[in-house]
Amino acid sequence: MRVVVLEYVGVTKEFAGDEGILQVVDDLSLTIKRGEIVALLGPSGCGKTTLLNMGAQLLKPTRGRVVCPKGTRVAYAFQEPRLLPWKTVEENIRFVQDNFLPEPLGGEIRERILVQTQLSDFRNAYPDELSGGMKQRVEIARALSIQPDLLLMDEPFKSLDPALKLELRSLLLAEHSRQQFALLLVTHDPGEAVLLADRVILLSRRPAQIRTEIALKAPQELRTLADPLLAGWLDEIHGLMVGAQ
Amino acid sequence: MAISISRRKGEFQKLAIGTAGLLVVFACWSRLAENYHPLILPSPHETGKALLALWKEGSLVSNVLVTLSRTLCGCSLALFSGFALAVLTKGTTFWQALVRPILTLIQIIPPVVWTVLAVIWFGIADHVAPVFLIFVVTLPVAFVSFFSGLDSIDGQLVEMAAVYRCSRLKTITEIYLPALIPHFVSTVSVGISFAWKAAIFAEFMGSTTGVGFALSTANSNLQTEKVFAWVLVLIAVMLVCEYGLLTPLRRRAARWSA
Incomplete structure (x- = not known):
């Protein structure tokens, strides 16, 4: 069951x-x-x-x-990415990750997902510097990074x-x-x-x-x-x- | 890279044109002053001498400091109250219906009326009258600006924070406050220039200290070169405020307005 x-x-x-x-x-x-x-x-x-x-x-x-x-x-990848414009890609992910995962573990997961979503070169970029498709990837990466149920x-x-x-x-x-x-x-x-x-x-x-x-x-x-x-x-x-x- | 260079070039061009315009004004002033009595139009040279004298006798620094401290005091009071009123009236139609007309009324009454009233109520000897006028003039501006700032907060981000279980405190400090920063900066910019003008005006009308009072004294003593010297001081203070404080502040806030 x-x-x-x-x-x-x-x-x-x-x-x-x-x-x-x-x-x-x-x-x-x-x-x-x-x-x-x-x-x-x-x-x-x-x-x-x-x-x-x-x-x-x-x-x-x-x-x-x-x-x-x-x-x-619960994680939610919205249709239109909802990213904080004043935080970088990595900070946006940490923003939600910190609510669920302690840091050494959270960092490992974040790292893995940033690499897999091909965002690691853009971890310090702000959302307004990203294309629409990249923002959507950040949205998905953020959702995966909290290890949702x-x-x-x-x-x-x-x-x-x-x-x-x-x-x-x-x-x-x-x-x-x-x-x-x-x-x-x-x-x-x-x-x-x-x-x-x-x-x-x-x-x-x-x-x-x-x-x-x-x-x-x-x-x-x-x-x-x-x-x-x-x-x-x-x-x-x-x-x-x-x-x- | 290319873009930033051409943008910088454009800015340089604008600066050059602006400087040229100011130089023309200055040249006209020098040329005209030759034809008039210093009582009517003092020359740049006489104005400079008067300025130096003010500096030497210490009244320049002391008066500027008095006016500045009044401006800051009245302005921060107004910003704080404006913010509190905006937050208070935000969600509730009752408070909005109550506060809005009062602020409109305050705004409609000309500053000169407030100054006269302030002198009648608080006398001319102390700081209260100028600070009161600054407060009254700046408050409605601050309120409207903060109110529209609260309006602009992105409800979708707040929803996102709720799904991901952000605490109330985290939502306020990480979403509401950053979203308000550009509005805060623009409110401060507008508020300070309003407040500074109100301070001069109030001191001119009813005070015994400050730049406005010094202006009024020079005026009644027919010391036109001193009047001009004080005007230069006013311009200098506003320029320092604009380029030393507000422009860097705006630049830093630009990140938040994305």
Whole structure:
């Protein structure tokens, strides 16, 4: 029995807007266990980010519960990097690392991740000196550096070029098999979902409901988009997505 | 590298043009002074002599120090109160609704009215009247600037800090305060120049010490060269303040405004 790190129980989320109440999530239940990689796949604006924000306890559900056991170490790689402009790359990472890890250990982990994300030459650079893709790498490096139990990622590879995407995906998988955190990933790219996830959760248009869930059983390290198995999954997902229109 | 050189070249050009303009003004002054009685327009030479005399008798340093200390005192009081009021009124509509109109009222009333009132209330013998005027003139400026500073704090960074379990104290010292630094610097810049002018004005109208009072005395004694000498002193103090204090401060703060 693996430990549950995040649980959505009958979650509904509504926002009060100018044109009345906007329902974003509708009675959604989902359980994420330690070591799992779960991808939330859905059309843009369907409420995926709202689900992540509730998972991070930044938002409260209107109805239902979002349970994250006490002491769960949560990291969140935001869609737009949220870095402190007055701190360097390394200071930005330390800023959150210091809350969880004592220094000799934190420094070792930081060092490893800076090297793997190819940021070690930029450790003393300030965010405004970095390109968009590099800031996103810092965002991911910061999230990995606290050794999280639960990692939330919102379109983490959005503005990266294909080569770097590939590299960061394998870094993420390597860190995942090392740290065994639970990963809840939001994406609108089916290819990314089938490359990374153990479970792909297909969401409806807003308000988000779970339309279907696909379990993918094949070691992530061996997956490529050329693989007929993946092509089959992708076809299935595309079919379902077209059906949703 | 190339960019910084060309930027430096541009700055040098601006400096050269500015200096040339000032030299033209100075030349006009010298030329005109030849045609007028020193009582109307003292020459640079006479002004320089008056300045030297002020320096020798010690009144230059002592008066500047008095005015500066009043400025600093009134200005820091205003900055502190402005900051406190901005923080207080930030989240609450009640305090905002209460404080804003009062500050607007204070701002609308011309400084000369405040000076007259200050002299009536506090007399002319001590520091209270000038400090009061400086405070009254600078407070609304400080409040508005700090208020917009608090507005500009990035809620997304605060959320990030919450997810990563930063303590309340860490969030304040590492996110709120650094985010306020550029606003603090610009508030200090604007506040000091407001306060300095208010100090001179108040001393001119109702005080027995300070640069403003010395100006007024020279004026009533028809010592125009002294008036000019004091004006040069005023300019010098503001220049020192600008380039010795505020410009380096702004440069350091630029990092935070990214």
